[in-house]
Amino acid sequence: xxxxVRNRAETNWAYWSFITPAFVLYLFVFGFPIILSxxxxxxxxxxxxxxxxxxWSLVGLGEYFKLANDSNFWLALKNNIYIVxxxxxxxxxxxxxxxxxxxxxxxxxxxxxxxxxxxxxxxSVIVLGIMWKMxxxxxxxxxxxxxxxxxxxxxxxxNGLLANGLNVTDDFVTKLLAISEPRALTGFTNPLAEIKDxxxxxxxxxxxxxxxxxxxxxxxxxxxxxDFLSKQDIAMIPILFVTLWxxxxxxxxxxxxxxxxxxxxxxxxxxxxxxxxxxxxxxxIVPNLSGVLANAAILCIAGSLNTFALIWAxxxxxxxxxxxxxxxxxxxxxxxxxxxxxxxxxISVFIVLFSFILIGLTLLVERRYGGRE
Amino acid sequence: MKxxxxxxxxxxFAAMSLVAADKTVLKFLYYADSSQAGYADDMATWAxxxxxxxxxxLQMEILFDRPYAQKxxxxxxxxxxxxxxxxxxxxxxxxxxLQSKKMMKDLKTVLPADFLANFTSAxxxxxxxxxxxxxxxxxxxTFTTVMYANVGLLKSLGLSxxxxxxxxxxxxxxxxxxxxxxxxxxxxxKWPAQSCLFSTISGRLLGDAFIDNVLAxxxxxxxxxxxxxxxxYGQLYTDGIINISNVQMGYGDGPGLFAAxxxxxxIDGDWRVGAYLxxxxxxxxxxxxxxxxxxxxxxxxxxxxxxxxxxTASAIAGTGxxxxxDLSGAKLDAAKRLLMYYYGKEVQxxxxxxxxxxxxxxxxxxSKLEPLSQKQIKYYSTVxxxxxxxxxxxxxxxxxxxxxxxxxxPLGAQTPAEVAALMQKAQDALPKK
Numbered sequence: 001x002x003x004x005v006r007n008r009a010e011t012n013w014a015y016w017s018f019i020t021p022a023f024v025l026y027l028f029v030f031g032f033p034i035i036l037s038x039x040x041x042x043x044x045x046x047x048x049x050x051x052x053x054x055x056w057s058l059v060g061l062g063e064y065f066k067l068a069n070d071s072n073f074w075l076a077l078k079n080n081i082y083i084v085x086x087x088x089x090x091x092x093x094x095x096x097x098x099x100x101x102x103x104x105x106x107x108x109x110x111x112x113x114x115x116x117x118x119x120x121x122x123x124s125v126i127v128l129g130i131m132w133k134m135x136x137x138x139x140x141x142x143x144x145x146x147x148x149x150x151x152x153x154x155x156x157x158x159n160g161l162l163a164n165g166l167n168v169t170d171d172f173v174t175k176l177l178a179i180s181e182p183r184a185l186t187g188f189t190n191p192l193a194e195i196k197d198x199x200x201x202x203x204x205x206x207x208x209x210x211x212x213x214x215x216x217x218x219x220x221x222x223x224x225x226x227d228f229l230s231k232q233d234i235a236m237i238p239i240l241f242v243t244l245w246x247x248x249x250x251x252x253x254x255x256x257x258x259x260x261x262x263x264x265x266x267x268x269x270x271x272x273x274x275x276x277x278x279x280x281x282x283x284x285i286v287p288n289l290s291g292v293l294a295n296a297a298i299l300c301i302a303g304s305l306n307t308f309a310l311i312w313a314x315x316x317x318x319x320x321x322x323x324x325x326x327x328x329x330x331x332x333x334x335x336x337x338x339x340x341x342x343x344x345x346x347i348s349v350f351i352v353l354f355s356f357i358l359i360g361l362t363l364l365v366e367r368r369y370g371g372r373e
Numbered sequence: 374m375k376x377x378x379x380x381x382x383x384x385x386f387a388a389m390s391l392v393a394a395d396k397t398v399l400k401f402l403y404y405a406d407s408s409q410a411g412y413a414d415d416m417a418t419w420a421x422x423x424x425x426x427x428x429x430x431l432q433m434e435i436l437f438d439r440p441y442a443q444k445x446x447x448x449x450x451x452x453x454x455x456x457x458x459x460x461x462x463x464x465x466x467x468x469x470x471l472q473s474k475k476m477m478k479d480l481k482t483v484l485p486a487d488f489l490a491n492f493t494s495a496x497x498x499x500x501x502x503x504x505x506x507x508x509x510x511x512x513x514x515t516f517t518t519v520m521y522a523n524v525g526l527l528k529s530l531g532l533s534x535x536x537x538x539x540x541x542x543x544x545x546x547x548x549x550x551x552x553x554x555x556x557x558x559x560x561x562x563k564w565p566a567q568s569c570l571f572s573t574i575s576g577r578l579l580g581d582a583f584i585d586n587v588l589a590x591x592x593x594x595x596x597x598x599x600x601x602x603x604x605x606y607g608q609l610y611t612d613g614i615i616n617i618s619n620v621q622m623g624y625g626d627g628p629g630l631f632a633a634x635x636x637x638x639x640i641d642g643d644w645r646v647g648a649y650l651x652x653x654x655x656x657x658x659x660x661x662x663x664x665x666x667x668x669x670x671x672x673x674x675x676x677x678x679x680x681x682x683x684x685t686a687s688a689i690a691g692t693g694x695x696x697x698x699d700l701s702g703a704k705l706d707a708a709k710r711l712l713m714y715y716y717g718k719e720v721q722x723x724x725x726x727x728x729x730x731x732x733x734x735x736x737x738x739x740s741k742l743e744p745l746s747q748k749q750i751k752y753y754s755t756v757x758x759x760x761x762x763x764x765x766x767x768x769x770x771x772x773x774x775x776x777x778x779x780x781x782x783p784l785g786a787q788t789p790a791e792v793a794a795l796m797q798k799a800q801d802a803l804p805k806k
Contacts, residue, residue, distance in 0.1 A: 047470045049452030054474070138618030187545055187613040198546055218552040230621055230784050318561060319620050319780040320787070335443045338469050338769040339450055 034352055041345035063346040072321055073347070076329040077354075079236055083307055083325065084358065086240040087247070087300035092293065094244070095251030100281055102252070103259040114256060118249035125246065129313025132242050136226050136314075146224045154179060154221040158213060165206045168199050180220035195219075229315055235322045239311055246310065247303070251296055258292045259285060294366035301358045305351050326351050396430040397707045400455035402445060404692070406437045408625075409647050411727025413654030418720050422711065429707045438624065439562065442467035449476060454697050457708050460509045462502040462690045463765040472503035477695035479506040483709060488716075496733035501690040510716060513691035513730035516643040517762050518573035518674055519752060525668025526553065526634050537676045544637065545613040554636040555614045559622035566779035567772060568762055570640050570674070571606050572687035576760025577680035578602045584766050587800060594796040603782060603789030605677065610783040620780050632659040640674070643749055647728035650743045658743075666744035671752040688759035691730060771799045 041063055045056040067073050098117065102110035120128060135141045157179040161172065173196045177185065185191045198219075204212040228234050262285065270280050286293070308327040311317060317324035317332065324332075326347060334344035405415055423431050434455070436444055441459075448454050449470035458477070461468040471477055481489065481497070489497060489510075496511040524534055527544075530551060535541040545555050560566040575584070579598055586592035593599075609615045628648040631639040649665065651658040660669060673684050694715055696708045714720060721732040726739050728746045731753075742750075764772045778792030 046474070047450040047452070048474060048476070053452050138616075138621070186611075187542075194546070198550065202550070215550040219546060219550045225618060227617065227784075230617075232786055315621075316561070318563070319784060320777050322786070334450070335446045337773055338464070339446055341450065 034349070037345045037348050037352075041342050041349050043342055045341050047339055047341060059342075063340075063342045064350075066343060067346050067350065072324065072329060075321060076324045076326045079323065080305060080307075080325045082236050082240060083243055084301055084304040086244055087304045088297050088362075090240075090244050091248045091251055091300060092296050095248045095296075096255050096286075096289075096293070098248070099252045099255035099259060100285060103256055104277065104280075106277075114249075114252055117252055120246045121250040125310040126313045128242065128246055129310045132238070133314045136229055136238055138225050138227070140226065143224060143226050147222075150222040150224060151217050154181075154217060155213060158216060162209060162213075166204055166209060166212060168196060168204075170196065173199070176216070176220065181222040184220045184223070229323070230319045232322050235315070239314060239323060242310065242314065243304075243307070247300075251300075254296060255289065255292065258289050262288050290366055290369070294362055297362045297366075298359050301362065302355060305355050305358075326354075396428055397703045398430045398432060399457065399704065399707045399711065401431060401433045401457045401711070402441075402448070402455040402459060403433050403435045404437060404441050404459040405435050406648075407435075409729075410650045410652035410658060411647050411723075411729050413652060414723050414727050415729070418723055422714050426707075426710060426714075429710070431711070446470065449474075456697050456700055456704060457711055458695050458697070459692060460695050461692050462509060462511055464503050464769050468509075469769060471695065472508055475504045475506065475508070476698055477504070477508040478698045478700070479508070480510050480696065480712070481507045483696060483705070484510070484712065488713060491734050491736055492716075493733045493735060496690060498690070509693040509695035510712070511690040511733055512693045512716070512721070512724070513644075513733055514688060515691040515730070515762075516686055516688045516753065516756065516759070517568045518570060518686045519641060519643050519645070519749075520556075520672040520674050521631060521639045521641060521645070522670045522672050523631065523634060523637050523668060524670050525664065526637055532637075534670070534672070535675050538678055541614060541675045542612050548637055549613070553634065554616050554630075555638065556609070557622075557627050557631055557636040557639040558615050558619050559624050559627040560619055560780060561621050562624045563776040563780060564764065565624055565641070566606070567776050568687070568764055569642055571602075571775070571779055572762045572764075573674055573685070573760065574606055574677060575599070575602050575763060576685050576687050577677050577682050578605065580682050581761050581766075584761055584763070588766075590805075594793040594800065595790070600789045600793045603778070603792055606779065607782040607789060615783070617783055620783055628659055638672075643671075643752070644730060646671070646745050646749050647730075649745055650728040653727075660745070662743050665748075669745060669748070671745070671748045673752070673755045682758065682760065684756060685758045685760045686756045687762045688756075689762040689765045691733070768799070768803055770803065771796050774799055 039058070042058050042060055043056050044059045046054065048054050050056075098113075101107055102114055107113065137143070158176070161175050161179070166172075170192065173192055177191055177195065188194045199212075202215065204215075229238055266284055267280055270284055275283065306327050307325055308331070311323055311325055311328060315323040317328040321329075330344050330347040330351070333340045333347065403419075405412060419431070419433065423429070434444070445458065445460070445467050446469070454471065454476050458471065460471055460477070462472070464472055479499075481499070492510065493514070495501070495514060497507060499506050501511070502508050522534060527534060530547065530553075532544055532547055535544060541555065548555050558566060558570060579602060583592055583596075583598065587594060610617055627639050627641060628645065630636060632649060649658065649660040649669075651662060658665075673686055676683070694712055696705070696712065700708055716734060718734065718737055721734045721737045722739055724730055725732055725737055725746070726741050728743065728749070731750060763775065767775075774792060774795035778787050778789075778795065781787030782789060782792060
C-alpha cells in the first residue's frame, strides 16, 4: 500500500516536473494576454504607455453593456455564427464524404483529387481573398461571363429590329425600349424622346451599324452587377462559399489520413455481411473517427471565430460593416478611427468565452454520441 | 591565419560598434505611396539627408494609406510613438491619439521663429489643430474636392465641360453609350466620399455656420437642410452620375481607371495630382505631360441646385511632420535638423515639382512644373471660399456614422434621415463642453 502511494507520488512529481515549464510558458503566452485583455476591458485605459503614461483605473463592466447595445456587435456575431456553421456543418461533412470517396476508391485518381482540393489551403488567404474579390468585382470575371450572355440575347433582338436597316422612328425606338433593360431607362425623364434624340444626334447610318449596335449594348443591354457583396442579407454568401472552398481540402487530408488507420478487415467483413457503403460509413468509419471529427470541429470553431484575413481582403468588413465579423469589429475599435481599447478588449474576451462555450458543446456532443477509436 | 582573421573581424566589429554608438538613432514613421510618380525623388531627398548627417542613424519606416494609419494608431496606443511622425492636424483617424492626447511637441517652441516666418500664417495657426498647438507643421493647405476632368475625352465625344448639376446629369447617357462612367469616386475606404465630396456639398448647401451651430447645440443634423444635403448626395447615384460600383472600389484603383479614359471625371483631393505626373526614376507618367496640357483640367465641382455658398470647396490645413514630445538632448536636435531639412526650400521645391503638394513655405517656386501642377495652382483661384472638411470639424464618433452612411445611402441600406439621426445621436452622446 505504502509502496503504491510512493509510486503515485513519484509519478505525480515526474509529471509536474515535466509539465510545469511548458505550462508556465503556455500561461505566459496564452493566459496572460487573456487576463490582461479582461483587465483592460473593465478599465478606462485610453492608449499611451500602460505604466507611467496617463493614469487609468478599473471602471466596471460598462463596455460589455455598451457591446450588448451595439447593433454592429450583433451583426458581427451573426456573421461569425454563419462562418462557424458553414465550417462545422459544411466543411467537415463535405470533407468527410470526399475523404471517404477517395479512401474507398469510389473515384479514380483519388490522390490527385485530394491534392487539387488541398491547393487552396496552401495559398495565402490574402491572395485568395484578393482573387475572389476580383472575380466578384463589378467588372470582374463573373460579371463578364454573365453580361456576355445577356449581351448576346440583347443583340439577337436588336438584329431583329435592324433587319431592314436603321430607320429611327418613334416605332423603332419604342421597340428598342421594349427589348432594353428597364433599369437602364431610369435616368431618363422621357426615354422615348431622349433616346431618339441621342440616336439622331450621334449620326448613325446603315454604314456604321456595328457602332450603333455596340453603343446600344453599352446604353440599353441588361447589365448584371455582382452587387451581392454589398447587400445586407446576402453579402456573407460569397464569403461563406470561399471559406468552404479554402479549408475543405485541409480536412480531407486529416480525415483521409485517419481513415487509412482503420483496419480494412473490419470494412471487408462488414461488406461481406451485406453492409452497404452508406452503412459502412455510418457504422464503421464515423464511430471510429468520432474523436478526429471532434478535433476537426474544435479547429473549425477556433478558426471561424478568429477569421480575419480572408474577409479583410475581400470586403474589409464593408460596405457599411455588413460583412464584419468579431475579429474585424475588434480590430476596427482598436486600430481604426478613435481607438476604444476597453471595448476592443471586451470584444476579444467575448470571442474567447464564446470559443470555450462552442468547444465545450462540441466535446459534449462527442462524448454523448461519439464512438470509441 | 585563421586567428588573425578572427582578430581582425573582432576589431572591425568593435570599431563599427563604436561608430554606431556615436550616432543618434532617430526613428521616423513616414507616409509615402511607392506607386506614386514622385516616390523616387522623395527617397532621393532622404538619401541626401542621411549622407549629409552621418551622425544621425535615421531609421525610416515607410507606409501608405490604411497600413500607415493602423501602424501609427498601434504605436500611439502602446505609447511607443516614433521620434518623428508624419501626421494630420485634426482627429483624422491616423493621428487621433497624437492630437487628442498631445503626444507631440509644440513646434513653435522647437523650431526657430525666423524659420517659421517662411510659412503662411494659416499653416501656423494652432487653432487649426485638435491639440490647439503646432503639433505638426502643415506642409500644404489641402483642397479635398477637386473634379479632375478628361476634357480631351469629352471633346472627342462632342461633349462640353459641365458647369451645373443639370449639365453633368445630361452627360450620363451620352457617356454611357461609349461605355464611359461619368464620375469616379472610389469609396470602399469610406472616407473619400465624405472628405472629397460630401464636405463640399455640405459647405455649399449649409455652410460652416450650420456645423458650428450643431457643435454649439443650436442646430441638429436631423434638420431638414442637412438631410436634404445627404439626399442630394444619394441623387448623384440614382441619376447615374456616380456608378454604384464605386462604393466597393478601392481608393487606389481610381487614377488608373481615370487615366485610361474609363471615366470623364474623378473626384479626389488635390494631393492626387502627383499620381498622374512623370516618375523621374523611369520617365513614365500615368498621363504624359503633353496630354496633361491638352486633355486634362482640374475643376471646381459643378454648381449644385440651391447652393448658398457658390463655388466653395472643402479645404483643411494639410499634413506634416511632428516630433515626439518625450524627445530631448541629441535626439531632439537631430529631429529638429530633420524637420528643418524637410521643410527647407530644397525639399519643398522637390515636393512642388513632383506634384506632392503646393507648399505652405512661401518662398518655394519652380519653373519646372508639369502642366497638371500648374493647373492645380490655377484651380485654387477658382475657389472663392473654402469650407470645413467634415472629418476635421466633427468628432470621429460623429463622422464615423456619416462615412458609413455615405456607403449605405447609395446601396439603399440607409435613408438620409437615418444617417442624420445616427450622427445626431453620436453628437448628443459627446461630453458637453
